[in-house]
Amino acid sequence: MADSLGRVLVVDDDEVIRQLIAVNLQLEGFEVDTAVDGLDCLERVRDVAPDVITLDVMMPRLDGWETAVKLREDPETAGIRVVMITARAQDRDVVRGREIGVDAYVTKPFDPNELIRTVRDLASGNRPV
Template identity: 45%
Template structure:
């Protein structure tokens, strides 16, 4: 089963995203900050990470950069989910290594479509959930 890490410090958004992904058949590991996100990636490499940009401790950008630096997780697909909508913010997200960038407020259906599209580009996860 495809596992997706959801890291967002807003419990309501974290719960909504987790519910939508679980409803679609994914296994979800949900955490509330960047440090927990990195710990989760290191403990059990998920198939994809959905990271809030602005989290306490480590930001989503910090987490993404660290994921890219570590050989075990360097190719882990990352989707940024954030309220930061300025062109520079989006460019920074992609420059840090994000595979996609979804802005808040967001449509849960669109996020699910983007998750499926990113996973479809990854040969190992293409056949899951």
């Protein structure tokens, strides 16, 4: 896929949502890999080498918050852009995410076009508004 817009690692424990995000991004021209939770993400991130990671907040084994912290603490993964996909985008969650270094939020239920725009902006080096 020579014209790929970038590589995205989609992390969500809900298979339906994981596939929905993956298909939408693939149709847009992204290369997509998936992980079922935070631990799976951390195990795969070096092999996948994504430009962007979409992270669900509520997951078993390792939630999105802790996964984001671990990504930011590791010099090899600290620069990967992170989009939190969450039903919880209250002010305190956004503040917590900023403190961790989350780049963007998309609230569930999400508009696939909004998600694509956000991921495209981050993959191209821009920060979404």
